[in-house]
Amino acid sequence: MTEGPVIPGLTGNLPLSHDMADYPEGIVLAVDKPYRWTSADVIRKLKYAAIKHFAKKNLKVGHAGTLDPLATGVLLVCIGPACKRAQELQDHDKEYIARIRFGATTPSYDLEKEVDRTFPYEHITEEAVRAALPAFLGEQEQVAPLFSAKSVDGVRAYELARKLYRSGRIAELDAAALDTLQRNKINISELELLEFVPERSGTESPRTLSASPSSRIHVAETAGMGLPEAVIRIACSKGTYIRAFARDLGEALGSGAHLGGLIRSRSGDYRIEDALSMEDALALFKGII
Secondary structure, eight states: OOOOOOOTTOSSOSSOOSOGGGOTTOEEEEEEEOTTOOHHHHHHHHHHHHHHHHTOTTOOEEESSOOOTTEEEEEEEEEGGGGGGHHHHHTSOEEEEEEEEESEEOTTSSTTSOOOEEOOOTTOOHHHHHHHGGGGOEEEEEOOOSSSOOEETTEEHHHHHHHHHHTTOGGGHHHHHHHHSOOEEEEEEEEEEEEEESSOOSOOOTTTTOOOSOTTOOOOOOGGGOOOEEEEEEEEOTTOOHHHHHHHHHHHTTSOEEEEEEEEEEETTEEGGGOBOHHHHHHHHTTOO
16 A cells, blocks of 8 residues: 555555455544534535445445534544444543533524523623532533433434424423433533633634535524633533533523534544544545545
């Protein structure tokens, strides 16, 4: 095989062989999932490219741990025999960079739904946020958002959430989550306040404005509301919902909160610095890199 750059998750250097037999353990690619792409969007694109590259119609391609559409960062894509390792990879600890806005909530706890309630936030300071964080460290129980893929008697929780939302019963969402979803044990090992902004300027970063393959992904506009926000690094166990952490932190501070942005910066040993963009991942199967 010709010498070239080493890609994490690949055995050997590039260019990529056209024979899947050269990868007996399969391939695991760390991909930086674009903003407003679903995890399924990423798999669909890469599966098509991989099938074409390896000329193998029944090639299995999947991911090890979904990311919400409005999150970016490390999505582990398993190709071929590596799909057998998906659960093992999904069980590893994760790290996130969360941008949490205080003073307003949304039914989804992120920007997929519009603001449903506003709260006082003048008392929320950098010192107050720092003081609240230690209480969230260690093993604890967490209730997932009702807008999630959690299964309730064989039905996804988001189906119930959508039913309540469409009928205008938005105020019942939190109570329904408590009534229908089991509390999950999670562990938050590290919390670091990276930045606190008393009032936002209303401008979004270029990363947040990445193109979307689907117009069905709604994004609420809360950046211009003048809300204080904190950027927090969170190292946690599998199954931790950062949207739920935002909800709980807002409540702990006597206000409300929602996610204004989320990056998965690490999944197990795979870090965002080593992740491929979608363009580079697709180029890999075209022999360009």
